[in-house]
Amino acid sequence: xxxxxxxxxxxxxxxxxxxxxxxxxxxxxxxxxxxxxxxxxxxxxxxxxxxxxxxxxxxxxxxxxxxxxxxxxxxxxxxxxxxxxxxxxxxxxxxxxxxxxxxxxxxxxxxxxxxxxxxxxxxxxxxxxxxxxxxxxxxxxxxxxxxxxxxxxxxxxxxxxxxxxxxxxxxxxxxxxxxxxxxxxxxxxxxxxxxxxxxxxxxxxxxxxxxxxxxxxxxxxxxxxxxxxxxxxxxxxxxxxxxxxxxxxxxxxxxxxxxxxxxxxxxxxxxxxxxxxxxxxxxxxxxxxxxxxxxxxxxxxxxxx
Amino acid sequence: xxxxxxxxxxxxxxxxxxxxxxxxxxxxxxxxxxxxxxxxxxxxxxxxxxxxxxxxxxxxxxxxxxxxxxxxxxxxxxxxxxxxxxxxxxxxxxxxxxxxxxxxxxxxxxxxxxxxxxxxxxxxxxxxxxxxxxxxxxxxxxxxxxxxxxxxxxxxxxxxxxxxxxxxxxxxxxxxxxxxxxxxxxxxxxxxxxxxxxxxxxxxxxxxxxxxxxxxxxxxxxxxxxxxxxxxxxxxxxxxxxxxxxxxxxxxxxxxxxxxxxxxxxxxxxxxxxxxxxxxxxxxxxxxxxxxxxxxxxxxxxxxxxxxxxxxxxxxxxxxxxxxxxxxxxxxxxxxxxxxxxxxxxxxxxxxxxxxxxxxxxxxxxxxxxxxxxxxxxxxxxxxxxxxxxxxxxxxxxxxxxxxxxxxxxxxxxxxxxxxxxxxxxxxxxxx
Numbered sequence: 091x092x093x094x095x096x097x098x099x100x101x102x103x104x105x106x107x108x109x110x111x112x113x114x115x116x117x118x119x120x121x122x123x124x125x126x127x128x129x130x131x132x133x134x135x136x137x138x139x140x141x142x143x144x145x146x147x148x149x150x151x152x153x154x155x156x157x158x159x160x161x162x163x164x165x166x167x168x169x170x171x172x173x174x175x176x177x178x179x180x181x182x183x184x185x186x187x188x189x190x191x192x193x194x195x196x197x198x199x200x201x202x203x204x205x206x207x208x209x210x211x212x213x214x215x216x217x218x219x220x221x222x223x224x225x226x227x228x229x230x231x232x233x234x235x236x237x238x239x240x241x242x243x244x245x246x247x248x249x250x251x252x253x254x255x256x257x258x259x260x261x262x263x264x265x266x267x268x269x270x271x272x273x274x275x276x277x278x279x280x281x282x283x284x285x286x287x288x289x290x291x292x293x294x295x296x297x298x299x300x301x302x303x304x305x306x307x308x309x310x311x312x313x314x315x316x317x318x319x320x321x322x323x324x325x326x327x328x329x330x331x332x333x334x335x336x337x338x339x340x341x342x343x344x345x346x347x348x349x350x351x352x353x354x355x356x357x358x359x360x361x362x363x364x365x366x367x368x369x370x371x372x373x374x375x376x377x378x379x380x381x382x383x384x385x386x387x388x389x390x391x392x393x394x395x
Numbered sequence: 396x397x398x399x400x401x402x403x404x405x406x407x408x409x410x411x412x413x414x415x416x417x418x419x420x421x422x423x424x425x426x427x428x429x430x431x432x433x434x435x436x437x438x439x440x441x442x443x444x445x446x447x448x449x450x451x452x453x454x455x456x457x458x459x460x461x462x463x464x465x466x467x468x469x470x471x472x473x474x475x476x477x478x479x480x481x482x483x484x485x486x487x488x489x490x491x492x493x494x495x496x497x498x499x500x501x502x503x504x505x506x507x508x509x510x511x512x513x514x515x516x517x518x519x520x521x522x523x524x525x526x527x528x529x530x531x532x533x534x535x536x537x538x539x540x541x542x543x544x545x546x547x548x549x550x551x552x553x554x555x556x557x558x559x560x561x562x563x564x565x566x567x568x569x570x571x572x573x574x575x576x577x578x579x580x581x582x583x584x585x586x587x588x589x590x591x592x593x594x595x596x597x598x599x600x601x602x603x604x605x606x607x608x609x610x611x612x613x614x615x616x617x618x619x620x621x622x623x624x625x626x627x628x629x630x631x632x633x634x635x636x637x638x639x640x641x642x643x644x645x646x647x648x649x650x651x652x653x654x655x656x657x658x659x660x661x662x663x664x665x666x667x668x669x670x671x672x673x674x675x676x677x678x679x680x681x682x683x684x685x686x687x688x689x690x691x692x693x694x695x696x697x698x699x700x701x702x703x704x705x706x707x708x709x710x711x712x713x714x715x716x717x718x719x720x721x722x723x724x725x726x727x728x729x730x731x732x733x734x735x736x737x738x739x740x741x742x743x744x745x746x747x748x749x750x751x752x753x754x755x756x757x758x759x760x761x762x763x764x765x766x767x768x769x770x771x772x773x774x775x776x777x778x779x780x781x782x783x784x785x786x787x788x789x790x791x792x793x794x795x796x797x798x799x800x801x802x803x804x805x806x807x808x809x810x811x812x813x814x815x816x817x818x819x820x821x822x823x824x825x826x827x
Binding site for chain 1: 473476479480496497500501580581582583585591592593642643644645646647649652655656659661779780782783786787791792794795797798800824
């Protein structure tokens with residue numbers, strides 16, 4: 091009896107302490123998530139149900155679903171900005187994927203100067219967003235930019251401003267964002283390309299598969315999960331893109347490059363309509379959540395091929 | 396042992412909280428008081444001017460230290476909003492009538508009437524400026540110490556005018572003729588630049604009312620005059636210059652891009668205000684820059700729009716209000732206000748402000764403002780919706796007008812409806 095008691099007490103103590111330890115260890119992370127994720131999200135949902143404009147405090151109060159009704163039925167700018175956001179995400183993610191994959195395939199080959207080529211391909215990713223837009227603003231500026239020098243050489247007329255022209259502003263903004271976004275795909279896909287066993291390619295070659303067939307039947311299936319994950323991540327980032335478009339075009343001219351987050355920023359920050367701005371943010375959150383879940387399900391992410 | 400660890404952790408948390416809460420002023424153990432001052436237009440042009448004023452103030456008041464925090468002008472309103480919500484306002488800060496209605500609605504500012512009446516500033520501040528500040532709030536109190544006001548100016552390239560052998564325009568017809576004559580697109584020269592991006596509407600209103608000669612924002616029934624047919628005609632005329640005599644980039648021009656074009660040597664005439672004088676002179680040289688004011692309308696009267704009055708506000712939540720007011724009083728005093736106006740190129744609020752004789756454009760601006768023939772259109776900064784109407788709503792629509800996607804009348808009708816509604820709401824709330 092005494093021996094048994096002596097034998098079980100330490101184990102109980104260990105078990106007792108052990109059962110609390112995991113909770114203590116994850117407590118900081120849980121607290122951080124509650125403070126920096128759950129609370130802000132709950133706060134946005136709360137304010138989306140309020141009339142809350144700090145410059146008109148006499149109108150503040152519970153709004154029910156008024157903000158959402160206004161958004162869906164009486165605000166053409168919501169639909170316009172949502173439509174532009176969808177177009178922006180689709181064009182950006184598709185082009186970044188195709189060009190990033192092409193670059194990854196090139197720098198995955200063995201050639202003289204490969205290290206320098208890889209460094210050049212990846213370098214735009216290391217440049218901060220605001221600096222990137224600063225560079226492109228100067229390039230597009232008719233006083234200081236490329237068009238000025240081309241006009242000096244007599245190759246075009248003075249005054250061309252791609253960011254001010256409704257016919258060119260979308261392409262100009264897409265190009266600037268491509269410069270920053272392509273390296274993301276190139277880095278991610280190159281890492282995955284290097285994990286494809288060489289003997290798969292050798293076996294395919296022995297079976298007479300051409301380079302194109304090897305790409306479609308060996309490379310692409312192997313990259314599937316990386317492509318799904320990277321396109322999903324990039325789609326979310328592009329949806330929420332504020333820095334580049336805000337600095338480059340400010341959403342203009344005439345709302346032509348206003349994404350939903352830019353519209354939220356002007357509604358909440360400039361017009362100080364925090365209630366309506368919160369409703370727009372909630373809508374964006376729900377759209378992104380639905381898109382992410384549907385995309386992962388439809389693409390069968392993680393399933394064996 | 397465990398309790399000591401908890402004590403240490405607790406002490407750390409308390410210290411951190413105190414550090415975070417250290418936005419306002421405090422009294423040091425050596426008897427000095429430290430006040431925090433937020434400059435609402437911090438940057439390379441204005442920060443050195445404030446540093447000089449602070450140095451002079453601290454020399455005169457060794458018992459007060461001023462902690463300077465510079466905030467870029469584009470973020471000032473947002474910074475104040477966040478600070479009000481988080482109870483982190485400074486003791487004293489730069490305030491203008493453009494943001495006053497919002498700050499007063501949230502009871503963030505201390506009224507200054509009594510303090511000014513008992514100070515060295517009593518009777519020294521321009522009545523016109525003081526009235527302009529009072530008119531911005533429903534209770535007509537003076538919620539900040541005014542330091543300066545501004546006035547719309549057309550900066551022009553004096554050397555281009557000399558080359559073209561023309562005089563600065565004395566009428567709107569001459570203005571349009573000069574814009575046409577100065578344009579030479581083949582050599583990258585444009586007669587004029589339109590501000591089509593951020594901040595466009597206040598400048599637009601100045602050229603509309605300047606051409607139409609209408610001198611009230613609202614008629615006797617409370618209806619906005621912005622869509623009066625004379626203003627519509629004026630807008631059609633000015634928008635007609637776009638891309639013909641102005642650069643294509645104008646549609647998205649904010650202040651920085653507009654000035655870059657003018658100072659870069661591509662523009663003959665640029666509309667802004669007195670505040671950009673130092674930038675132009677620094678880049679182009681004094682002899683190449685001239686200033687002219689809004690030409691008279693067809694009815695013969697010169698009509699200018701009011702510009703925001705700037706000054707220093709003492710915040711109601713501050714614990715060092717006396718020290719904060721002493722700083723504001725010092726900055727608005729004769730010497731410092733003169734220095735401020737001379738360095739930043741604006742009109743001083745202190746009527747005794749000195750050292751401005753060498754600045755011809757300030758002397759001329761003062762005489763234009765004091766001319767009995769000049770009509771002043773008071774922009775309704777008192778409307779809480781004014782910023783949203785003229786920035787968020789109207790700026791993109793004005794771009795549509797420039798791009799030919801919307802008619803001038805449709806644009807001005809929309810803006811007039813919103814201003815009329817806002818004015819009606821204001822009058823209803825304040826028993827007007």
